[in-house]
Amino acid sequence: MSWQPEVDELAYRRRLAARMGGEDKVERHRAAGKLTVRERIGQLADAASFREVGGLSGSGRYDSNGRLVDLIPSNLVMGRASIDGRPVVLVGDDFTVRGGANDGAVGDKLVHAEKMARELRLPMIRLVDGTGGGGSVRNIEIKGHTLIPTMRVWQHVVENMAAVPVVSLALGSVAGMGAARVAASHYSVMVRETSQLFNEGPLSVVARVGQTVTKHELGGSQVHTRNGVVDDEVPTEQEAFARARRFLSYLPASVHDLPSRLAPTDDPARRDEWLLAAIPRDPRADYAIRPILEALVDRDSFFETGRQWGGAVVTGLARLDGWPVAVIASDPSCHGGSWDNASADKFTRFVDLAQTFHLPVVNLVDTLGLQVGIEAEAAGVMRQGVRALAAVYQTTVPWCSLLLRRAYGVAAAGHQHMGRFNFRYAWPSANWGALPIEGGLDVAYKAEIEGADDPVQKRAEIEQRVRSLTSPFRSAEAFVIEDIIDPRDTRALLCEFANLAAPLREAGPTRFGIRP
Template sequence: MKVRIGQGATTEEARAIAAALAEHLDETVEVVVDDGEEVLASADPPEREYPLDDDLGPTGRENRLREELADIYEGGPEKYRERLSEQGKLFVRDRLELWFGDLTFEDGRFANFDSWHPDAPDIEEADPDIRLPADGLLTGAAEFEGRDVHFMANDFTVKAGSMARRGVEKFLRMQQRALKSGKPVLYLMDSSGGRIDEQTGFFANREGIGKYYYNHSMLSGRVPQICVLYGPCIAGAAYTPVFADFTVMVEGMSAMAIASPRMVEMVTGEAISMEELGGPAVHARHSGSADLVARDEEHARELVAQLVTYLPDHAGEKPPRAEPTPPKYSPDGIDELIPESPNRPYDVHDLLDRVVDAESVLELRPDYGPEIVTALTRIDGRPVGVVANQPTQRSGAIFPDSASKAAEFIWTCDAYEIPLLYLCDTPGFMAGSAVEKEGILEEGKKFIYATSSATVPKQTVVVRKAYGAGIYAMGGPAYDPESVLGLPSGEVAIMGPEAAINAVYRNKLDAIDDDEERARREAELREEYRRDIAVHRMASEVVVDDVVPPSDLRAELAARFAFYEDVEKSLPEKKHGTVL
């Protein structure tokens, strides 16, 4: 604003007037003389430092609230907290400190406050053995490895982390907010299940504990759900880890089962320990419910920190790229690694070490269905899901559990836009009465269905043998891959040479009396058959797109994944398939 003064004022007086008015009016002031336009002095309002000191501060009311919060942060009864260290476990708030440092915010800290806290209006004298801070469940938001996430964490010091009405409400709200926000969810589980003595009002209600699994289903494929188990999760609590996209168990403390050992013995008469019933070994090797097994709490966090680097925040978003790194070993050694004979084993991990970025392999379910390796990796910094037959395990034949593992892995990669690489070296699906009883056809169709339905970029490499329906499940030419490449060691056939000769020529060979003549003729037939199924023949007939020098395989795959990064695919218009 402009202020006019008389002609008798000095310059110093004009400056003083400008400064005083600028401070008082909090705006720029210009001082001019009488009716003139020449500015004699000007001043800007002083810069203020906020907040301004007005002598007000927290009252006793706020201080009491902070004392109540500090009490809540102590968790359940002290005797239960003391037992955690004996079990090698962290108190839940220390666990959150390990994972996140400071939380972004926490919801429902005062859940169930009125039922136990001495400051609650309806309590005359609190029982120190009955503490229900936050109703035994912590929920909120935090930053994890630079990513915003929702979290939930059970407090095992509050009635063994059991779930009741208020905690259920918090859990459901967290899930529903994740649906809207499109941010990942971390479940840090240590729960004995539903609180049986308080089940009224949360068990079968529309918005009760059963809604957990409805919400899990809605979140599935929408945002990554990652669950880490820190204790025995029983009954309803055991469904959260199996609904999650990825489940991590911790050695020496984790377990999950549909019922406790005591209940199992009561129902079936079987006496069994929690470890034998549902420990990490059971779910890593036999059920396939554990994707990863950690040594301790710190290792569990490290595994999840590695895992999230391959995942987007939500469906429809590309997974994050990393800085490209060379492979662990030179691709020049690939051809020497692959044996000439289709029956001689080699470890497919050694092949991965020459194809993918160094130190980028995160194998999931390594001990379950080991005939197939499923791993998150990177090629030239780009996340890629690898499905690879493992010749060291029963020649890489596909069994029911390995088919199931592969199908679920493909389905998850497709949900989160992670391209797929199939490394095919299999005699096909296993035959026999045992695998028929185990559902080889049922699990095999799921494997083929997942490959058929995946719309992410897919590349297939015929490394060596691709026999029978194995080439179908492993992304063969009929399954809409962007490319099918062959190495010079590759073969594609209905069955291998030995089986084919036995099926077609056995009677003629048995009619030859001379052993040497029969052996010579059998060798000739075998070589003729192998020429017919060799990858060069397949390339000549344009069954495969190209035969690639093994030393060039990594560069070829990197170029093709980059080229097809934004490929558009669609599925027939329908509600959904009926296979899974």
């Protein structure tokens, strides 16, 4: 006698699980403009590559003879798949079953998925669409007791942040532990208008503290991509999948590997003539940093992250002669490139990403330092600033700094690790110092200016005299700067850096020390 009856039952159970929450709930889910969890996996992963794990889990209903009558599947789908030919671990909430509340046995599946990613050294991708925590208040009556919040999965979430690339897509209303899982990622995305993220849910919890708002007002992407909880927002789920795939293309499968080079498609010696006039002669004039950045890296390779927050710092992944690198750039159009708390935090987090996954860093510098004034001091920007400095001085990855214009104050002091050998170049437009001449002249020459017959004239004379000494060529004579370059030669030098840095990269885990 064969085991055909059991194989038939296996197929039957899988058909029941494929119904998810049932036809009505699936249609209601789609009517809200959202894909089902299985449709999401099908569109994100390579065709026919998903190998589900735990697909038989759920709540079965049996007749008096012990035969299966119906099955409500667990609301977490997980398994292994391929993305662009590279294996990954995928885990997705099924909102059509109990709103994606990941309690009970589903918590075991969450833990299993995170452990699978770490032990197999594969990227973890989370498709989050639910609370991902203890479920609803109704669960108290079902269980007959309450639970202490423990988040058994959190040890594995934290360990994975130091071991494998983690990407989370918020694809619906996510709250509690679901929201925490989104934030605990190297890269996270929300879908504009259809996804929200809350510290706690539902809205009735918020109403009890005297606040009446809509879901979108409370936790829409326009909130969390501006405060740094989530990296990016996109208009559709399909765009979220595309951004997840692209982010992963720059990173290794785990810290035990090195980022892969793609076949170069752009001339390393390309010279863009317009770079010669890219920096205005007026030191107070703004300019667009992103076109400069995109001109220096391989064409169409710049992938910006976190554009909506920490605006004084631009961060993203790119390629130089095919090699993946982490790119940081000051944005002088935002507070003159001066760091506030968010900018310093963004800088720190991105430096940590580069260090964790062995990405050489390219840093384009034009900053007046940390922000000044009553608000900046009250916000404690110095603490975040020195944490950023600590992050730089804990790096071991190769580093190349390009001083475009201003390099002043504490923020500029962290343009590279001064205790190591690093590449560093300056454009002829560069100038630097402990603080800008404009801010320090009146203090340093106060008596001389106030004692003059014409203080305005005297100040102008002093400023002209001091400025004559701030030429980068004067600093080059004293070997304060290693080299001043024609802006049009920058790309060739950056590609040289990437090729020299590639064999210096070392695979393995990274450890950070305590920071201020």
